[in-house]
Amino acid sequence: MSGPADPVTGGAGEDAGGARGGAPGGPPAPPADASPPPGPVSRVRALARAAGVPRLVIGFFLIVLFAIAVATRMDVPGLLTDSLARIARNGLLVLALLPAIRGGLGLNFGLPLGIVCGLTGCVVSLNAGMKGWAGLGAAALIGLLLSIPVGWGYGAILNRTRGQEMMVGTYLGFAAVSGMSIFWLLAPFHNPQLVWALGGIGLRTTLSLSGAYDKLLDRFLAFEIAGISVPTGTLLLFAGFCALTALFFRTRWGITIAAARANPRFARAAGISYTATRTQAAILSTALGALGIVVFAQSYGFVQLYTAPLYMAFPAVACLLIGGATVSNATVLHVIVGTVLFQSILTVALPVTSQVVQGDISETARLVIQNGMILYALTRREKR
16 A cells, blocks of 8 residues: 655655655665766876876886886986986076966067077176176176066067067077177187187187086085985076966966966956067066076086077977977976976987987987977967
8 A cells, every 4th residue: 555645746655755765765866967987097088188198108208218228227317317407407498488478479489589698697707707606696697687678679579570479589589699699709808718719809619617607506405315416406496486487477467467468458458558568578588598598507517609599499499398388378387397308308318229229319309309399389279
């Protein structure tokens, strides 16, 4: 005999209870449209999409290289030491690209403009005979002061050539390096350690920092663990600038630069000058490039002049793109991930491949990865 009628459904209470909650006294039935929880395969695919195919391929290649190094009994601590040194040495140059992208200038192939400013600061400090922290600080300060007007002029030119910033920046960088090559020959530097021995006019192609500030930051608070030497000072400087850059783009000034790039019409309606924010981004990028080459030179131990800075923007751009950045969007995390992957591969590829393959293919691998990532970034379509 059925129970009393349900006041809502009109059916029996037990039947209605079974329809609403499954078995009597049991847990309620799940809704009909509930999707099953994602399985392991779905989770792996989601992680792969989040990481990105290029980073997964390059990361797998890096793991394979280290596995070969272990199998062939190579000096793995030495490889890790060199990798850390390259990461710290190049990190600030990669970070210099971030303000340009956040400001709407795209990939800053005009990075040599800031680099020649920093090189000028190094040469002036060496010519004055400055050593130690005073010499390093003077080189950074002179490069920073020179980069501000240069970055302002660079931004003014890019504002007149909107939509062609990357091409214009490339040729401006080439022109700056060529013009500075003439300057290095004619500048009135007379330090015998810097100028050519014959004639005493014109700077040498490579200037040694030995006895001045060679590896000054690398040795600061450096330590060794399991045979791996850690350049603590340079890594801390890179980490500090990454933190400052991330904090800067959370300030009102940084948000203004990013907002003007994201929606120029809204920024104009809010009283934000799109032209001014682009100029500010160019100045910040040029200034970081000047500081970056000073850090690079002290870690490398030499100052390279003339055509050495000509293509330095391309490896930096490749680092940033490998980290997951695009032409219109980049973060500090992209800088760190890309620098670690790209510089580690450059360090490990040569000694490992020489153990397996007859001949040196490290330069070929570098060019394929570097130019391939730039081409991939310029041709991919971003999801909106």
